[in-house]
Amino acid sequence: xxxxxxxxxxxxxxxxxxxxxxxxxxxxxxxxxxxxxxxxxxxxxxxxxxxxxxxxxxxxxxxxxxxxxxxxxxxxxxxxxxxxxxxxxxxxxxxxxxxxxxxxxxxxxxxxxxxxxxxxxxxxxxxxxxxxxxxxxxxxxxxxxxxxxxxxxxxxxxxxxxxxxxxxxxxxxxxxxxxxxxxxxxxxxxxxxxxxxxxxxxxxxxxxxxxxxxxxxxxxxxxxxxxxxxxxxxxxxxxxxxxxxxxxxxxxxxxxxxxxxxxxxxxxxxxxxxxxxxxxxxxxxxxxxxxxxxxxxxx
Amino acid sequence: xxxxxxxxxxxxxxxxxxxxxxxxxxxxxxxxxxxxxxxxxxxxxxxxxxxxxxxxxxxxxxxxxxxxxxxxxxxxxxxxxxxxxxxxxxxxxxxxxxxxxxxxxxxxxxxxxxxxxxxxxxxxxxxxxxxxxxxxxxxxxxxxxxxxxxxxxxxxxxxxxxxxxxxxxxxxxxxxxxxxxxxxxxxxxxxxxx
Ligand code: SF4
Ligand code: SF4
Numbered sequence: 001x002x003x004x005x006x007x008x009x010x011x012x013x014x015x016x017x018x019x020x021x022x023x024x025x026x027x028x029x030x031x032x033x034x035x036x037x038x039x040x041x042x043x044x045x046x047x048x049x050x051x052x053x054x055x056x057x058x059x060x061x062x063x064x065x066x067x068x069x070x071x072x073x074x075x076x077x078x079x080x081x082x083x084x085x086x087x088x089x090x091x092x093x094x095x096x097x098x099x100x101x102x103x104x105x106x107x108x109x110x111x112x113x114x115x116x117x118x119x120x121x122x123x124x125x126x127x128x129x130x131x132x133x134x135x136x137x138x139x140x141x142x143x144x145x146x147x148x149x150x151x152x153x154x155x156x157x158x159x160x161x162x163x164x165x166x167x168x169x170x171x172x173x174x175x176x177x178x179x180x181x182x183x184x185x186x187x188x189x190x191x192x193x194x195x196x197x198x199x200x201x202x203x204x205x206x207x208x209x210x211x212x213x214x215x216x217x218x219x220x221x222x223x224x225x226x227x228x229x230x231x232x233x234x235x236x237x238x239x240x241x242x243x244x245x246x247x248x249x250x251x252x253x254x255x256x257x258x259x260x261x262x263x264x265x266x267x268x269x270x271x272x273x274x275x276x277x278x279x280x281x282x283x284x285x286x287x288x289x290x291x292x293x294x295x296x297x298x299x
Numbered sequence: 300x301x302x303x304x305x306x307x308x309x310x311x312x313x314x315x316x317x318x319x320x321x322x323x324x325x326x327x328x329x330x331x332x333x334x335x336x337x338x339x340x341x342x343x344x345x346x347x348x349x350x351x352x353x354x355x356x357x358x359x360x361x362x363x364x365x366x367x368x369x370x371x372x373x374x375x376x377x378x379x380x381x382x383x384x385x386x387x388x389x390x391x392x393x394x395x396x397x398x399x400x401x402x403x404x405x406x407x408x409x410x411x412x413x414x415x416x417x418x419x420x421x422x423x424x425x426x427x428x429x430x431x432x433x434x435x436x437x438x439x440x441x442x443x444x445x446x447x448x449x450x451x452x453x454x455x456x457x458x459x460x461x462x463x464x465x466x467x468x469x470x471x472x473x474x475x476x477x478x479x480x481x482x483x484x485x486x487x488x489x490x491x492x493x
Contacts, residue, residue, distance in 0.1 A: 015457075
């Protein structure tokens with residue numbers, strides 16, 4: 001079975017989240033799913049774009065991507081990034097449900113002779129893994145289980161909030177007790193430990209601009225990682241990953257802690273467990289905090 | 300001293316994203332209680348919404364509440380009245396920036412947003428190097444330099460792990476098309492603001 005999907009990788013796929021893109025494509029290839037990148041895609045505006053611009057210019061960013069995706073084919077649009085997914089899905093729903101927004105967005109697209117009618121479905125990659133691939137299928141591809149590796153599954157916010165439990169969002173998860181990430185971790189042969197900060201927020205882009213406001217949020221999450229007995233943290237979100245990696249030294253300095261937890265994407269665990277190359281396919285050499293303990297677990 | 304502007308509530312209900320729904324707020328406090336930054340806000344969302352109703356325009360637009368939202372969407376999924384709290388706060392932030400309130404235009408968030416928008420709209424992509432550099436140096440040379448130095452170990456770590464490239468930024472091919480779409484969108488947005 002082969003299946004093509006419209007793929008929106010987002011800006012982090014060329015920067016700090018590059019190893020999500022690499023490992024995810026490796027994983028999806030095992031299930032005959034190929035990603036067709038949206039032609040000449042642009043940034044989604046993340047969670048700060050509108051502060052100085054207002055709503056419509058930010059919606060127009062997503063609309064240009066959606067118009068390009070629709071021109072390439074009617075397949076679902078998938079994104080691996082929480083913010084990209086959220087913005088693209090949100091704009092898509094506005095175009096579907098709000099005739100005034102639809103008209104205004106199309107007026108903006110019309111300036112370059114383009115249009116978009118809301119016909120596509122926008123999905124998070126994790127929903128595709130849960131529903132179209134399935135956890136049992138994930139398990140069936142494992143050749144080198146990560147036996148004994150204890151992992152804290154940290155979902156963060158925007159992968160599940162605010163859409164995972166809505167009809168348009170596919171009703172695939174709950175907001176407070178999502179299980180998909182633990183299912184992915186366990187499928188890899190590793191053990192998802194009970195972890196209390198599963199859907200706690202890292203501070204998002206505010207953590208990048210004003211760390212003084214948010215270091216405590218990340219510290220609280222790290223306290224729970226420690227209490228859980230996990231050796232490593234796994235997340236689906238590129239911003240969660242980089243925030244948690246880069247602020248551990250500063251948190252240690254301020255709070256007298258000794259955190260040094262590697263943070264990886266769920267897709268890196270899966271690619272490794274599927275017997276693929278730890279570096280070339282899983283990108284496990286790309287952590288700011290080395291993830292040797294993960295690589296060593298694959299047997 | 301704060302002035303009471305009794306048209307303010309109506310203006311917010313009609314012009315702020317989600318403002319129409321905000322009129323349904325029943326002051327239960329679920330939003331403030333589930334907000335991870337609640338303790339650092341001048342007023343939690345519940346109280347802020349009460350102040351909108353009371354017409355405390357200046358206090359609302361000057362409050363740091365608008366800049367302490369980290370977009371975690373706890374409030375959005377929990378509000379029993381389906382008030383899109385996060386969107387309301389961010390849109391009030393936009394209103395404060397447009398009104399030229401110094402606490403707003405000089406906020407970290409507005410500086411970051413301007414840096415971010417430069418990259419997103421001019422290049423079509425977020426270049427993490429350019430956004431952070433523009434943001435740091437928006438505080439002036441010496442503070443910017445200090446901020447950049449403090450962040451240097453992280454930047455070097457990202458370069459070493461091939462998560463930050465060296466050389467020209469990644470860009471959209473058709474930057475002209477993006478520019479035209481965004482200019483038109485800004486024009487329509489301005490039509491609303493009138
Ligand atoms: S949760 Fe909703 S109804 Fe309750 S105070 Fe907040 S906005 Fe109002
Ligand atoms: S989205 Fe913003 S206001 Fe709402 S709970 Fe999260 S940080 Fe607080």
